[in-house]
Structure formats: structure tokens, C-alpha cells
Amino acid sequence: MKAIVSVTYQNKFKVFKGLRVLAFDGSTIILPNNDEIINEFGLISYNVDSSGKYYDNSKSYASIVVDY
Numbered sequence: 001m002k003a004i005v006s007v008t009y010q011n012k013f014k015v016f017k018g019l020r021v022l023a024f025d026g027s028t029i030i031l032p033n034n035d036e037i038i039n040e041f042g043l044i045s046y047n048v049d050s051s052g053k054y055y056d057n058s059k060s061y062a063s064i065v066v067d068y
């Protein structure tokens with residue numbers, strides 16, 4: 001994380017019309033289902049699908065964000 005922040009805030013960047021332009025891209029991934037991951041990241045439960053059907057489905061998720 002420190003490496004990402006230091007690169008992001010360097011003074012060596014191009015500008016567009018005097019402004020610095022940044023772009024971000026993000027995704028969410030489903031993590032493997034094991035005790036170590038559940039203890040670290042927890043579980044998120046979504047119990048209704050798009051058709052309104054109820055089911056038990058708990059998973060661990062992680063978010064990924066990239067700064068360009």
C-alpha cells in the first residue's frame with residue numbers, strides 16, 4: 001500500500017489543461033471459503049436472488065481498486 005501511495009503523490013505527473021487527471025477501476029471478488037479467510041474478512045449474506053427466491057448463501061468478498 002505504501003508503494004502505491006508514494007507513486008500516486010509524486011510530483012512527476014502530466015496535467016491536462018492545468019489539472020491532474022486520475023482514473024480508478026474497481027472490482028469485487030469472491031474469496032475461497034475457508035476458516036482463515038472467514039475469520040479475516042467475515043461473511044456477507046445475500047438471501048434473496050433477483051427472482052425473489054430465498055436461499056442461504058454466505059460468502060467472503062474483497063474489493064480491489066486500481067488508481068491509474
